[in-house]
Amino acid sequence: MIELRNLTKSYPVKDGVRYVLRDVSLIIPSRTNVAVLGPNGAGKSTFLRLIGGAEAADSGTILTDSEISWPLGLASGFQGSLTGRQNVLFVCRINGLSRADRDRVIRQVTEFANIGEYFDMPVCTYSSGMRARVTFGLSMAFQFDVYLIDELTSVGDATFREKAKAAFESIRERASLIFVSHNINTLRQSCQSALFIRDGLADFYADIDDGIAAYDEYLRSNNFPETGKRRKRPIVKDKAARRKARRKARLGRTQQVAPPETPPVE
């Protein structure tokens, strides 16, 4: 269980202060995977950083009896000039793991990430998919009650997504997720409940469908151009792909088929 009590977090912006959370109190129960919803810039990542202890709130408290992971995202977690192996070792060292445990973590990460000789190359040479693989593999080697995932699975290829899905399945018994993603289908697939963040407010919905409905309602009433799943034509730059997407959209309209979750394998 994670409880927020009168939590306030703000950022200085050019002309004043912007509130990510303003006096928010809510309870996230254990044993439920939570989808974090909200428009761009609403503060979903900041919310994860607060819960993960990477950042401090302005005021209020976060109470928990769970072991929470650090926020697993693409932008952080690594020092670019160190190799993947050195970064993994760093995390082992700050947690004071024994040599045997360290070796075990390294073995698990190498196995999961499967990026070959790149594991001994500087992380700044990695593609985002490779970063995601190492981050994900590393976090799965540790035992957490709650994993905070920030758009991590959206960059990987089909193999990685399959692996991630299998990993989520395997930890379902012992751990839950707090999942930030803009892909509503992914969220629907892995989460049962939802947390909707906007304009300094945050609401917890025990049923994810209620959360998504509230989010959609919000987008409609604010005339957001981005309406996630309802957009008929995805924005594609390249002409051939656009034609393809149009054909697919037409197909979708006539047959009412949901778009596939996994993109074609490169």
Add this chain to the structure above:
Amino acid sequence: MPTPIPIPKRSPWVSQVLVIRALLNREMATRFGEYKLGFFWMLFEPLLGVIVIGLVIGTLAGRTVPEIPYAFFLLNGMLMLKLFTAPLNSGLNAIDSNQGLLVYPTVRPLDPFLARFIFHFLTTVFSFALFCVIGMWMGIVISLGQLHVIAIAYLLTWFAGCGFGLIFGVAAAHYREIEKIVPVLQRPLLFVSAVMFPFTALPESIQKLMLYNPLVHNIELSRKALFPFYNTGDANLYYPAAFAVVVMAAGLTLFHNSRNFLSQR
């Protein structure tokens, strides 16, 4: 999936030590890993400066202080200056180059600073000890009877450097320009800190001005301790001690006030 490893619970002090150690490890990896013979360069970079300056000045001015080996005289000054400027400069981008690692809850924004400060202290002290041994082996007469004065002088220099490192590190996080200005500002330090010549060789009016520079006091006193014949003039340890404490207090206060800002970038 194999069984995951639970993260051990640690007391704040233990986890602080673990984090600093891991960051030190990371500093070593990037600094020494980048070059072949990285460790060698770390130690011999000041020596290289000594050779260049020593050749020019030593031959131009002849032997400045008759009873003191000029090479060691210069080396001591260069190491002291380095002990001041290295932590200062390393503070400038301490946060930036460890940004990704701040996501781990036990790694706080002060830790990269501390790790770098300790790193520079260890390497400088190590090269000083090494050069002492080499110097003695070559037959240079160095007195180690006043080792505590040398230690205090080095520590005060380092402490002031760390304080400035914090001040400029925080300032650079707010204003990028600081990173460009600071290296330019410290260029005259080599001359106004009496690194290359004995302080007493200057006219008295200039001496008075130079005594406002705490580095002069530290360098002069360490020389006095190393070479008992050396004449130091008006140098004392109280001024640089007070200076170091004030600078460090200012640095820590600045840091404390913007610690949230530093962790959220």
